Amino acid sequence: MSRLARWLPLRYALREMRGGLSGFYVFIACIALGAMSIAGVGSLAASLNDGLAREGRVILGGDLSFSLIQREAKPEELAFLKSHGAVSTTASLRAMSRVASGDATLVELKAVDKAYPLFGKVTLTPDMSLDEAMARRDGAYGAVADQTLLARLAIEPGARITVGNIDFIIRAALTSEPDKLSVGIGFGPRLMVNEEALRATGLLQPGSLVRWKYQVKLPGAGTETEVKTVTDDARAKQPNAGWEIRNRTNASPQLERNVNRFTQFLTIVGLTALLVGGVGVGNAVKSHLDRKRATIATLKALGASGRRVFAIYLTQVILLALIGGAIGAALGAALPFIVVGVFGSIIPLPIVPAIQAPELVLSLVYGLLTALAFAMWPLGRAHDVPVGALFRDVVAAQPSWPRRSYMALTALAIAALGTLAVLLAYDRRVALIYVGVAAAVFVLLQLVGMLVMAVARRAPRARSTSLRMAIANIHRPGALTPTIVLSLGLGIALLVTVIEIDGNLRSQFAKELPARAPAFYFLDIPSERAPDFDAFVAKQAPGADLDEVPMLRGRIVAAKGIDAQDLQPSEEAAWVLQSDRGITYSATVPNGSRLTDGQWWTADYRGEPLVSFEKKIADGLGLKVGDSVTVNVLGRNITAKIANLRTVDWQSLSINFVLVFSPHVFDGAPHTRLATLTYPNGGSTAEQENKIIRAVAQDFPMITTVRVKDALDAIGALIGNLVLAIRGASALTLLVAALVLGGALAAGHRHRVYDAVILKTLGATRLRLIGAYTIEYLLIAAATALFGVLSGTAASWLIVTELMRLPFSWQLGTALAATFAAVLVTVVLGLAGTFSALGQKPAPVLRNL
Known part of the structure; x- marks a missing residue:
């Protein structure tokens, strides 16, 4: 092949594009919006991960962090840490704070030593040093408080606040805390004091739920090799310490996991936008080739082969896809800079905006593959356009x-697109499900379109002329039915899915509390004072039910003789190995639990340590009855045999644990008790709850009271932000669906003009034609809406029950309302194009027939 012939398709493609991009604006917009979402999400996530990596020392508070629960490091353990570098000690726990008016609220109390922080800076208002703010003066220790705490208790710096047995003077508001992201989400505002003050509060009782963190600053640069050396040394020389070790590369693993998961979700939304847009690409290419039939026939008459014609228009599609992809990539690249510029002061995340070249290239690849996957089919049909098309009716099918x-x-392009989505996914199982569901929806929508046409073709002859015309339009050659069904069906299915997920999340976290849900959790009840506390609660809340159990904290360090870090848990069970967990012991099966395998021990059992394991978690870890589990509790490794498995009703919000041990396993181990308070039929008033909070804070200052409603409100706020993100991301896909639908209707405009002119010439009135088109769009949209509601409901059910592990309720009213709106939009868009078709003058059209 000569060099000129090799470049001929590109020359012809560019020559055709000189006349403008008319007919391809929807094509470019669909690819651009989809590529923008993928490039933007990827760039933002990469910028955040860069920030987490760059600020790892600050977020963690050191090169390494060693955490213990319920106990401080032993002298030999602390000496070991200090032998490797500078050490800062912090302690965090939940506690009750109260003011002179009697108001009390939960706080996240954090005590720090003089070395804190090793990295970063604590910012206070008014500006002062942390030591100065927390020093003991005027007979009281100082403290700094989150602005939320000041607002909640209606106090200002200079006010006194009581925690435990002593008063503090709030000397400043806490503006920023460098290692806040490493802690995770708290249920109360931050109150920071020094270590000496914490010891004076009386809150450090044996078994109290205090997390001690030892942050280590290595003397060198803190390279990965140095960090690994210290980590390995700690595990070798202190094998029973039971501490959780983190380094600056995984300063906030929970945050990183959430970022990765949410990035995958948003990437899937972007892929959905691209796939929906792919329908628009296919429509645009089909419409363009339909208009170019005479040109294609002329090229063939002059000697061009079918392959040469295919190459010319394939080149044109690739160029247009690159234009759309480049626009989307440019917009996506700007997203991290926009987020930091607009929201940087209020988002507590270390986003480092930068041009993320790999993410931009990936978005271009996705856009190009999508365009090819949807354009190959109509391009392939152009191969066989006959020369006779110059002389026959141009609207022939x-x-x-x-x-x-x-x-x-076509199959190769689709397979490449699906393979890329799976290989680059954070969770490949979810990606495989998505690819399978997407393929199934496309196939089903094609079948729905064929079914609608088949039903219309076999429908009895209607007496109404408008109805007969509408039914004929649905199944005639070149009908818009398959295109409208595909684009509208995808849009409605997505819309219903988002609405159902939104409704279920809101109902679960805002409305559907169990009838017997507890009003309070009480933490850190000293075992020796449990009888006094029971009597106190019985007096304060007569008729309410107090459920109380012993509680310790432990960390699973091995199972079946395999170290925890070497286990390969399922995604649903991995969380149980990621930190310490609450554990208890009981002579009887806990309320809310049901045995599924094995036998419960007798009430007077005193043999080898036994443990009851929650079944789903055991399955996720590959454990069964008879296997061994080793848990580190207070620096001591305890190995127990799994005696039974049980299911747990977590949604009752009653006390329950993944691990329940047999009695006497923890004899002599200091621990506290955990209790719930449940009013009859959940009937507590705000006045009753405030009375309990104040009374407990006054008489039992060492006990922490957590109001269930406040905890659920905190979770609800997170869910609300998640739902908002889902809505915003999905709005992009819905916009693409609307563009595709509009493009599909525009693609049929030429056929509508021919139909309108012929029918008007034969005597049809404009009103009758409008009636026929309205009925046609209504029938197609109604059939498609039925499928959209069913498929959207099925998708949302799968997401809510299988991925979110929540019960599902059908949001029928909102789903139908949204569907009605989508059908209305279809009819309006269709009629808008029809009105212009009806206004065409017959003579110019008839001369070209």
Whole structure:
């Protein structure tokens, strides 16, 4: 092949594009919006991960962090840490704070030593040093408080606040805390004091739920090799310490996991936008080739082969896809800079905006593959446009199936798109499900379109002329039915899915509390004072039910003789190995639990340590009855045999644990008790709850009271932000669906003009034609809406029950309302194009027939 012939498709493609991009604006917009979402999400996530990596020392508070629960480091353990570098000690726990008026609220209390912080800076208002703010003066220790705490208790710096047995003077508001992201989400505002003050509060009782963190600053640069050396040394020389070790590369693993998961979700939304937009691409290419039939026939008459014609228009599609992808990539690249510029002061995340070249290239690849996957089929059909098309009716239908080689190329492009989505996914199982569901929806929508046409074709002859015309339009050659069904069906399915997920999340976290949900959790009840506390609660809340159990904290360090870090848990069970967990012991099966395998021990059992394991978690860890589990509690490794498995009703919010041990396993181990207070039929008033909070804070200052409603409100706020993100991301896909639908209707405009002119010439009135088109759009939209509601409900059910592990309720009213709106939009868009078609003058059209 000569060099000129090799570049001929590109020259012809560019020559055709000189006349403008008319007919391809929807094509470019669909690719641009989809590529923008993928590039923007990827760039933002990469910028955040860069920030987490760059600020790892600050977020963690050191090069390494060693955490213990319920106990401080032993002298030999602390000496070991200090032998490797500078050490800062912090302690964090939940506690009750109260003011002179009697108001009390939960706080996240954090005590720090003089070395804190090793990295970063604590910012206070008014500006002062942390030592100065927390020093003991005027007979009281100082403290700094989150602005939320000041607002909640209606106090200002200079006010006194009581925690435990002593008063503090709030000397400043806490503006920023460098290692806050490493802690995770708290249920109360921060109150920071020094270590000496914490010891004076009386809150450090044996078994209290205090997390001690030892942050280490290595003397060198803190390279990965140095960090690994210290970590390995700690595990070798202190094997029973039971501490959780983090380094600056995983300063906030929970945050990193959430970022990765949410990035995958948003990437899937972007892929959905691209796939929906792919329908628009296919429509645009089909419409363009339909308009170019005479040109294609002329090229063939002059000697061009079918392959050469295919190459010319394939080149044109690739160029247009690159234009759309480049626009989307440019917009996506700007997203991290926009987020930091607009929201940087209020988002507590270390986003480092930068041009993320790999993410931009990936968005271009996704856009190009999507365009090819949807354009190959109509391009393949252009191969067989006959020369006779110059002389025959240009609206005659073409064969539906291209040659096998083009069908294979289409399948190859689709397979490449799906493979790329799976290989680059954070969770490949979810990605595989998505790819399978997407393929199934496309196939089903094609079948729905064929079914609608088949039903219309076999429908009895209607007496109404408008109805007969509408039904004929649904199944005639070149009908818009398959295109409208595909684009509208995808839009409605997505809309219903988002609405159902939104409704279920809101109902679960805002409305559908169990009838017997507890009003309070009480933490850190000293075992020796439990009888006094029971009597106190019985007096304060007569008729309410107090459920109380012993509680310790432990960390699973091995199972079946395999170290925890070497286990390969399922995604649903991995969380149980990531930190310490609450554990208890009991002579009887806990309320809310049901045995599924094995036998419960007798009430007077005193043999080898036994443990009851929650079944789903055991399955996720590959454990069964008879296997061994080793848990580190207070620096001591305890190995127990799994005696039974049980299911747990977590949604009752009653006390329950993944691990329940047999009695006497923890004899002599200091621990506290955990209790719930449940009013009859959940009937507590705000006045009753405030009375309990004040009374407990006054008489039992060492006990922490957590109001269930406040905890659920905190979770609800997170869910609300998640739902808002889902809505915002999905709005992009819905916009693409609307563009595709509008493009599909525009693509049929030329056929509508021919129909309108012929029918008007034969005597049809404009009103009758409008009636026929309205009925046509209504029938197609109604059939499609039924499928959209069913498929959207099925998708949301799968997401809510299988991925979110929540019960599902059908949001029928909102789903139908949204569907009605989508149908209305279809009819309006269709009629808008019809009005312009009806206004065409007959003579120019008839001369070109």
